[in-house]
Structure formats: structure tokens, C-alpha cells
Amino acid sequence: MSEAASNPPAAARSELWKSFRRLLREPLGVFGLSLVVLVILAAVFADVLTQWDPTRINPRDRFLGPSGEHLLGTDQLGRDLFARVLHGGRIALYVALVSTAISLAIGIVLGLIAGYGPRWLDNLMILLFDATKSFPTVMLALALVTIVGPSLTAVVVVVIIVNVPGYARIIRTQTIAIKSSEFVTAAQSMGASNARILGVHIMPNVIGPLVILASMDIPVVIAIEAGMSFLGLGVRPPTPSWGSILNDGFSQIRDTAWIAIAGGLPIIITTLGFTFLGETLRDVFDPRLKGR
Amino acid sequence: MTTLSVSGLNVWFSTEDGPLHALKDVTFDIPERRIVGIVGESGCGKSTLINAILGLLADNGEIRNGEILFEGQSDLTKLTRREMQDLRGPRISTVFQDPMGALNPVLSVGEQMINIQYRSGQSKAEKAARAIEMLKLVRIPDADSALNRYPHQFSGGMKQRIAIAMSLMMEPALLIADEPTTALDATLEVATIELLQDLQEQIGCSVMFISHHLGVIAELCQDVVVMYAGEVVERGTVRDVFHDPRHPYTRRLLECDPARQTERTRVLPTIPGEIPDLRHRPEGCVFAPRCLERHPGCDMAQSERMVAPGHAARCNLVDQSAAEGESA
Amino acid sequence: MLNYAVKRLGLAVAIVSVAMFLLFCMIYLVPGDPASVALGPRATDAMKEALRVKMGLDQPIWVQFWNFFSGAWTGDLGQEVLSGRPVLDVVLEQLPFTLALIAGGITWSVAIGIPLGCWAAINRGSFADRLVGILSVAVIAVPSFVIAIYALLIFSVSLRWLPAIGAGEPGHLGDQIVHLILPSLAVGLGWVGYIARMVRASMLEVLEASHIRTARAFGLPENMITYRYALTIAILPTITLLGVGIGQMLSSAVFAEIVFARPGVGKLVYDAILTRNFPVVTGAVLVTTVIFVLLNLVADLIVGALDPRVRSSF
Numbered sequence: 054m055s056e057a058a059s060n061p062p063a064a065a066r067s068e069l070w071k072s073f074r075r076l077l078r079e080p081l082g083v084f085g086l087s088l089v090v091l092v093i094l095a096a097v098f099a100d101v102l103t104q105w106d107p108t109r110i111n112p113r114d115r116f117l118g119p120s121g122e123h124l125l126g127t128d129q130l131g132r133d134l135f136a137r138v139l140h141g142g143r144i145a146l147y148v149a150l151v152s153t154a155i156s157l158a159i160g161i162v163l164g165l166i167a168g169y170g171p172r173w174l175d176n177l178m179i180l181l182f183d184a185t186k187s188f189p190t191v192m193l194a195l196a197l198v199t200i201v202g203p204s205l206t207a208v209v210v211v212v213i214i215v216n217v218p219g220y221a222r223i224i225r226t227q228t229i230a231i232k233s234s235e236f237v238t239a240a241q242s243m244g245a246s247n248a249r250i251l252g253v254h255i256m257p258n259v260i261g262p263l264v265i266l267a268s269m270d271i272p273v274v275i276a277i278e279a280g281m282s283f284l285g286l287g288v289r290p291p292t293p294s295w296g297s298i299l300n301d302g303f304s305q306i307r308d309t310a311w312i313a314i315a316g317g318l319p320i321i322i323t324t325l326g327f328t329f330l331g332e333t334l335r336d337v338f339d340p341r342l343k344g345r
Numbered sequence: 346m347t348t349l350s351v352s353g354l355n356v357w358f359s360t361e362d363g364p365l366h367a368l369k370d371v372t373f374d375i376p377e378r379r380i381v382g383i384v385g386e387s388g389c390g391k392s393t394l395i396n397a398i399l400g401l402l403a404d405n406g407e408i409r410n411g412e413i414l415f416e417g418q419s420d421l422t423k424l425t426r427r428e429m430q431d432l433r434g435p436r437i438s439t440v441f442q443d444p445m446g447a448l449n450p451v452l453s454v455g456e457q458m459i460n461i462q463y464r465s466g467q468s469k470a471e472k473a474a475r476a477i478e479m480l481k482l483v484r485i486p487d488a489d490s491a492l493n494r495y496p497h498q499f500s501g502g503m504k505q506r507i508a509i510a511m512s513l514m515m516e517p518a519l520l521i522a523d524e525p526t527t528a529l530d531a532t533l534e535v536a537t538i539e540l541l542q543d544l545q546e547q548i549g550c551s552v553m554f555i556s557h558h559l560g561v562i563a564e565l566c567q568d569v570v571v572m573y574a575g576e577v578v579e580r581g582t583v584r585d586v587f588h589d590p591r592h593p594y595t596r597r598l599l600e601c602d603p604a605r606q607t608e609r610t611r612v613l614p615t616i617p618g619e620i621p622d623l624r625h626r627p628e629g630c631v632f633a634p635r636c637l638e639r640h641p642g643c644d645m646a647q648s649e650r651m652v653a654p655g656h657a658a659r660c661n662l663v664d665q666s667a668a669e670g671e672s673a
Numbered sequence: 674m675l676n677y678a679v680k681r682l683g684l685a686v687a688i689v690s691v692a693m694f695l696l697f698c699m700i701y702l703v704p705g706d707p708a709s710v711a712l713g714p715r716a717t718d719a720m721k722e723a724l725r726v727k728m729g730l731d732q733p734i735w736v737q738f739w740n741f742f743s744g745a746w747t748g749d750l751g752q753e754v755l756s757g758r759p760v761l762d763v764v765l766e767q768l769p770f771t772l773a774l775i776a777g778g779i780t781w782s783v784a785i786g787i788p789l790g791c792w793a794a795i796n797r798g799s800f801a802d803r804l805v806g807i808l809s810v811a812v813i814a815v816p817s818f819v820i821a822i823y824a825l826l827i828f829s830v831s832l833r834w835l836p837a838i839g840a841g842e843p844g845h846l847g848d849q850i851v852h853l854i855l856p857s858l859a860v861g862l863g864w865v866g867y868i869a870r871m872v873r874a875s876m877l878e879v880l881e882a883s884h885i886r887t888a889r890a891f892g893l894p895e896n897m898i899t900y901r902y903a904l905t906i907a908i909l910p911t912i913t914l915l916g917v918g919i920g921q922m923l924s925s926a927v928f929a930e931i932v933f934a935r936p937g938v939g940k941l942v943y944d945a946i947l948t949r950n951f952p953v954v955t956g957a958v959l960v961t962t963v964i965f966v967l968l969n970l971v972a973d974l975i976v977g978a979l980d981p982r983v984r985s986s987f
Contacts, residue, residue: 081807180683180684180687181691183684183687183688184690184691184692185691185695189920189921189923189924189962191923191924191927191939192924192927192957192958192961192962193695193958195942195954195958196696196955199945199946199951199954272814276816279816279818279819280816280818280928284927284931284943286946299819299822303822303825306822306825306830310830310831313822313823314826316822317819317822320815320816320819321815324814324815324816325811325814327814328810328811329807329810332810399889399890401889430894431892432892433889433890433891433892434891434893435892438891439887439890439891441886441887441890443883446883446884447883447887448884448887449884449887449888449902449906450884450906450980450982451905451906451909451979451980451981452902452905453981460893460897460901461891463894464892495981495982497981497982508887512891
């Protein structure tokens with residue numbers, strides 16, 4: 054529950070601005086923010102930043118080291134690694150955005166149902182959340198992909214299965230806390246419908262902390278996408294993904310280190326950037342979530 | 346000989362909002378084999394005083410001046426950490442308020458009692474025998490097997506008796522008892538206090554007994570020190586202070602507790618107003634803002650005045666009544 | 674407390690059941706039919722139909738579910754498609770390698786994480802404390818397979834200090850341990866961060882407790898207070914955390930086994946996917962889940978053994 058949500062918009066905006074200024078005073082947060090901005094810009098302006106086509110095969114230029122022409126060198130098919138890394142960033146951010154948004158939507162609905170619904174339903178859902186959350190994810194992903202085949206959708210589905218229980222749990226806890234608060238009781242006594250209470254009174258209050266937590270989960274999402282693509286269970290070739298570049302690097306590791314380094318570095322930079330930013334954001338916005 | 350002699354002790358804490366003067370010119374004695382009660386509202390500086398004596402002030406705390414003379418020779422404020430650590434336990438030991446939390450929950454009572462004797466140079470069996478002897482002394486049933494049990498297996502009263510056994514095991518010269526009975530119910534309180542009295546006589550140590558509870562102080566102690574906002578406002582024998590209180594604060598305490606010797610109240614009676622912010626001490630008397638007998642003379646700093654031999658109060662009314670007494 | 678034990682056991686059974694249910698849903702309800710998957714694109718309809726009957730796919734769905742469910746609980750996980758060996762045997766054969774890997778990961782994380790967390794807590798607010806905090810977050814953030822590849826690149830390919838492939842010679846313990854070092858580091862490094870953070874936080878909490886003040890008031894040496902009086906308590910939530918974290922370590926183990934070409938359940942599943950050996954995939958997932966639940970219970974039992982408060986309440 055954030056105080057900002059119940060304040061008038063102007064006050065909320067200045068509150069947001071103050072938090073942002075506090076963020077800028079934390080060196081680690083600034084560092085994380087810079088990395089994130091760098092990654093986003095690189096992905097958005099991929100076409101401007103490099104003239105190379107990430108999927109164009111050029112057998113004569115295989116295994117080239119970094120040079121002025123190929124900033125990160127080329128892979129075993131002669132494709133420009135810098136271009137592949139930039140375009141791989143698009144895939145990573147796309148998956149992060151889409152799957153987080155869907156997970157949030159599903160998590161909010163399930164959490165509100167568990168928190169606001171009858172007790173038995175709550176208990177059942179908590180059991181399901183706990184069971185799913187503590188399950189070895191990659192194993193489930195492997196089993197799933199065996200059936201539906203490797204694809205970007207499979208990645209998104211796995212991310213949703215991993216993320217939803219955590220989000221639903223948070224929403225549920227917050228909902229239960231707010232359900233018994235005075236303004237909800239007042240609304241109920243004035244005959245507001247359940248839908249209205251959920252939408253108008255509870256939702257705005259539970260969504261703040263959730264968004265912070267979701268932003269902190271972005272590195273996990275990126276790791277899942279890269280990991281599945283690394284195993285060949287995610288993005289299909291020749292589409293570039295950091296995970297598949299890393300896989301190319303792994304299979305060629307005895308010939309050249311460059312491909313593996315080029316595949317690994319953007320993953321490290323992005324996960325570190327989002328993590329440092331998320332950690333600082335959490336401390337700045339909502340100290341109560343500290344140590345979760 | 347005095348066991349502990351505190352004189353002119355000043356303790357400051359550095360806080361985010363500036364320096365905080367927690368103890369100001371605290372002076373009192375704990376004579377040998379006597380039980381001295383310290384009384385005051387919460388926030389009066391009792392815990393700071395204990396920590397200052399034990400050398401366990403938090404990192405932001407500092408003793409600016411004053412001395413704490415132990416057994417007439419060593420000034421505790423000048424000892425090294427190491428020397429202080431060697432005094433804690435064998436010479437000065439402590440019983441804390443909360444019997445539930447005072448013992449380590451995952452170590453057996455025996456291990457904790459044996460660990461305390463780590464300096465004694467005895468064999469483990471001898472240490473265990475000593476521990477059993479102490480447990481018997483505080484009337485823990487089945488003392489031999491109690492060593493293997495864990496704190497949660499004892500009741501609150503038993504835990505506090507174990508804590509007392511631990512603190513007296515090394516036969517210290519000074520026992521600091523920090524509200525040892527506040528968390529116990531009334532019957533247990535009486536029993537625990539009687540036990541403490543017995544053991545004090547047997548061992549012959551001095552006791553600094555901190556309590557909210559005027560009745561307990563009257564019953565147990567020979568001397569009393571009344572503290573307010575980090576200052577000693579009145580001190581003397583229990584008889585003098587309770588029968589002829591000279592500081593308005595002491596008077597208010599006693600007034601608010603009409604059945605003070607018979608009925609046991611849980612908390613110190615409340616007095617309207619609040620303890621002043623110790624970051625901004627008033628220039629004059631620290632109690633003046635809440636004092637019903639305030640007059641212009643209270644705006645100046647107050648020094649301690651002797652009422653009678655061994656009875657002192659930090660209030661200028663003492664001078665007036667003395668003057669009146671002379672003129673009458 | 675009995676209540677808690679029952680709930681704990683209920684959760685264990687629920688996790689296994691949910692896993693079975695999800696697996697069943699994926700096998701039978703998701704488009705794409707296991708028989709076609711197993712046989713590949715060139716199979717004739719007649720071949721598929723024959724396999725469908727053999728796998729019991731022609732029966733009503735609730736019968737299939739019951740067969741699957743009861744079979745799984747009694748250890749019948751079906752047969753491998755090609756050789757016809759019981760899947761359970763195939764999986765159990767690979768299991769020790771994965772368990773060794775996880776044990777190695779736990780060793781790394783505990784051996785580095787606990788002292789680091791302790792040290793940070795004792796020097797709270799110092800530069801060292803901040804550094805430990807940042808490093809912890811960093812190793813948690815970086816995915817284990819990136820750590821695995823970079824470790825392989827640095828220590829095996831470039832420096833040639835440690836072997837890159839396999840689990841070592843059978844029966845040669847020293848060789849097996851040498852082969853375990855890098856993969857288990859990849860599995861455990863992130864957990865160094867988790868554990869350091871956890872130990873730091875709970876140490877700070879415990880050091881505030883009044884029994885620590887009592888211990889100080891008795892003049893006990895600082896080392897005894899830190900390691901005997903505080904750490905024995907601070908370590909308890911860490912063990913619980915590790916129990917839950919085993920699920921994540923099992924996931925990391927899949928990557929470590931593939932990168933370092935180690936035998937193990939993860940490698941088994943991965944290879945099974947490539948060869949469409951479907952019963953092996955489901956079987957391995959189920960066995961992994963059971964292992965996870967068991968290790969979780971073990972963690973709770975260890976907490977019970979170390980914490981007399983829990984021990985006496987059972």
C-alpha cells in the first residue's frame with residue numbers, strides 16, 4: 054500500500070519526483086540506471102548503431118576477432134556479433150515486457166480472488182501458489198517445451214508460471230490487510246459492489262509495491278529467456294538471442310572465446326543493471342519491502 | 346568501603362539530530378553489602394547508567410567526564426575493553442529484566458553456566474558441579490538434570506531464578522539487578538525478591554537494584570537513588586527519602602502511590618507532562634517544566650544540596666526550607 | 674506444532690501432486706500428441722495408433738489420469754521408448770551425479786556465504802559490509818549458465834587448471850572431486866549471495882537480542898558470543914532458505930551438467946528431449962520433484978536438530 058495512491062495527483066507526482074531524486078543520490082542506483090538505459094537504447098537503436106544484418110551468413114568472415122569493422126568479431130557462420138547482440142537485446146526486452154505484463158495481470162486477478170474470496174478458496178490457492186513457486190522451474194520448462202516445441206511463446210508461458218505465484222501472494226496479503234480497513238468497511242456498508250470495492254478501493258493500494266517487485270524480477274525473466282534459448286528451447290535460429298549466441302560460443306569455445314564473451318556480457322550487464330536499479334528503487338520507494 | 350562510587354558522570358550520545366546528554370553529573374555510592382535502589386520513569390537513564398558501568402555503551406555513546414570507582418581502586422571509565430571484560434561476570438554481574446529473552450534459546454542451561462566460568466581454570470566437571478550447586482541454591486527442582494535442559498523448558502519464574510544463579514555463581518562484589526521482577530506476576534515477584542535477599546546475605550555482595558516499583562524498593566533496599574531525565578534528583582537512605590522527600594519529583598512519585606508500602610503497583614505512577622528532550626536540556630532545573638512548585642529561581646542550574654548527612658536533593662527549595670527552619 | 678508438521682507434510686504431498694497434475698495436463702491437454710511426438714514426423718498413422726493404444730491414450734481421460742497418478746505414486750513411471758527399460762531405473766542411475774553436484778553447490782555457498790555474512794554483520798555499515806552487499810546482489814543476479822560458461826572459459830579452456838568434461842573416473846574419488854569443482858561453483862555461486870545476505874540479516878537481528886546482552890554482561894569473549902551464541906541461532910533461517918533453494922539449484926544443475934558434459938538428471942532430460950524420449954522427460958521431472966520435496970524435509974529436520982525449541986515440540 055503506498056501513501057501516494059491516496060494523495061491527490063500533484064502530491065503523488067512530487068512524491069515520485071522526491072523518490073527519483075533520492076535514487077540519484079545512490080551511486081549504485083545511478084550505476085544500475087545507466088546500464089539499463091544503455092541496454093534499452095542499444096536495443097531500440099539497433100538498426101542505427103550497426104549496418105550489419107544480424108542473420109546474414111558470410112562464410113568467408115568466420116571467427117573474426119573484434120575489429121573496427123566487426124566491433125565484437127564474427128561467429129562460426131560469419132555473422133556480425135555486435136549486430137546479433139543488439140538485436141538479441143530486442144528479444145530479451147520484448148520477452149521481459151510482455152511476460153511481466155501478462156504475469157502481473159494474472160497475478161493481480163488471482164491474488165484479489167484469494168484475498169477477497171472465501172477462506173477455503175484462499176487456502177487452496179495458497180497451497181497451489183506455494184507448490185508451483187517452490188518447484189524446479191527449468192524441469193517444468195523442459196517438459197513443457199517437449200510438447201509445444203521451442204518458441205518465444207514457450208518462454209513467455211514459463212515466465213508466467215514462474216512469476217504469477219509470487220505476485221498473487223503479495224496481492225493477496227495486501228488485499229487481506231486492506232479488506233478489513235475502515236474505508237473498505239465504510240464502502241461495504243454503503244452498499245458498494247464487490248467489483249467496485251476491488252477496483253476502486255483495493256487495486257490502487259496494492260499495485261504500487263507489486264510494480265516494484267515486478268521490476269526487480271526482470272533480471273530473472275531475462276535469465277529465463279537467455280537460458281531457454283541457450284538450451285535451444287526458446288528463440289529459433291537464426292533469430293539472434295543472447296542465449297543462442299552464448300550457445301554458439303559454447304559449441305565453439307575451443308576455437309574462439311569471443312562468441313561466448315559476446316553472448317555472456319550483455320546478459321551480465323542487463324541483469325546487473327536491472328538488479329542494482331531494482332534494489333535501490335525498493336529501498337527508496339518502500340523500505341518496508343527491504344530484505345524480502 | 347564503597348563497592349561502587351559514581352561521581353559527576355556525564356554520558357553523551359551522538360544522534361542524527363545532534364548530541365544527546367543522557368546522563369548529567371550523576372553521583373551516588375553503593376556501599377559494601379548494601380542494596381541500593383534506583384528508581385525513575387522509563388527514559389530516566391537507568392539503562393544508560395547500567396551500560397556505562399558495565400562498559401557496554403553503544404558505539405555512539407561516550408563518557409565525557411566523571412568517574413566510576415569500583416572497590417575504591419579501579420576507575421571503570423579508564424579501563425581497557427579487555428580489563429572491563431574481565432571484571433564483567435566475576436566481579437560485577439547483572440540480572441536483566443526479561444527472563445524469557447535473557448538466556449540463549451539454543452544452548453543448554455548447563456553449557457551457558459559452564460561458559461560463564463571460562464576464566465576459572467577448573468575442569469568441566471568442577472564447573473558443572475558449581476552450576477548444580479547454584480541451581481540448588483535458587484531452588485530449581487531436579488538441578489542435576491536441569492543442566493541438560495534448554496531455557497524454553499522452564500517457566501518464566503524458573504528462568505529468572507536461573508539467571509540469578511548465573512549472576513551470583515562467580516560471587517561478584519556487585520550485582521546489578523535491572524528490574525528483575527517486572528516481568529513476573531506478583532506471587533513470583535515476592536518469592537524472587539526474598540530469594541535475592543537471602544543470596545545477597547550469603548554471598549555478601551552489594552546490589553544495585555533498579556525498579557519502577559516503590560514498594561519493592563522500600564522493602565528490599567537500604568538506600569535509594571531517584572533519577573529523572575538523566576540526573577540524580579534525590580538520594581539517601583530509604584527511610585530519609587521516603588519519609589522526608591525533599592525533591593518535588595520524589596514527592597509526586599510518592600503522592601501518586603498512596604498505598605506505597607502495602608499495595609503493589611505494576612507501573613510507576615504517571616505524572617502529567619513528559620521528560621524533556623535531552624538534546625535540548627533546559628538551562629535551569631530539568632524538572633521545572635512539570636514542577637508544581639516552580640518559581641523564578643528554578644531557571645538557574647541546580648546543584649545538589651545536602652539535606653542531612655547522607656541525604657541530598659537537587660532542588661533549591663532545600664535551601665529555602667533550611668532558611669525558614671533557621672529563621673523560625 | 675503437530676498442526677505444523679501435518680501442514681508441512683500436506684504441502685510436500687501437494688507439491689508432488691501439483692507437479693503430476695501439471696505434467697498430466699501438459700501431456701494430454703496441450704495440442705500435440707505424445708505418440709506423434711515420440712515417433713517423429715515420419716511415422717504412419719497406423720504406427721501412431723498402435724503406440725496410442727500401448728500408452729493407453731485411447732482410454733477416457735479420467736482413466737488415463739488415474740493410471741498416470743497411481744502409477745507415479747507407486748514408482749511406475751513407464752518405459753523408455755526405445756529400449757523399454759523402466760524409466761525409474763534410468764533416472765535413478767543418473768541421480769547420484771546430480772545429488773553430488775548439488776551437494777557441491779551447497780558446500781561452496783555455505784563455506785563462503787556464512788563467513789562472509791557474519792563478517793559483514795560484525796562490521797555493519799563499514800565499506801566491507803557495503804562491498805559484501807553489492808557482491809551478493811551481483812552473484813545472485815547473474816544467471817548460473819553464464820557463470821558456468823565463463824568458468825569453463827577461464828579455468829578450463831584458457832588456464833587449463835581444471836577439467837572441462839565429465840564427472841571423473843568412476844571409483845576415483847579425487848578425480849571426481851576435481852571434476853566437481855567448476856560445475857558446483859556454477860550451481861552454488863548465486864547462493865553464496867543469498868546466504869551471505871540471509872546470515873548478515875539474521876546475525877544483526879540476533880546480536881540485538883537480550884540474551885546476547887546477557888552474554889556480554891558476563892564478560893564472555895567476543896568470539897564465543899559471535900560464533901557460539903549468535904551464529905548458532907542466525908544459521909537456522911539459512912538452512913530453511915537452502916531447503917527451499919534446492920529447487921533453484923536443481924534448475925542450475927541442468928545447465929551445469931550440459932555445459933560441463935556431466936552425467937546427471939538434467940543432462941538425461943535434455944538428451945531425452947532431443948531424442949523425443951518423452952516418458953524419460955516426465956519421469957525425470959517427477960523424480961526431481963520428489964527429491965526436492967525430500968531435501969526440503971531434510972532441511973526442516975536439520976533445523977529441528979539444531980533448534981531445541983523446535984525439537985521438543987515434535
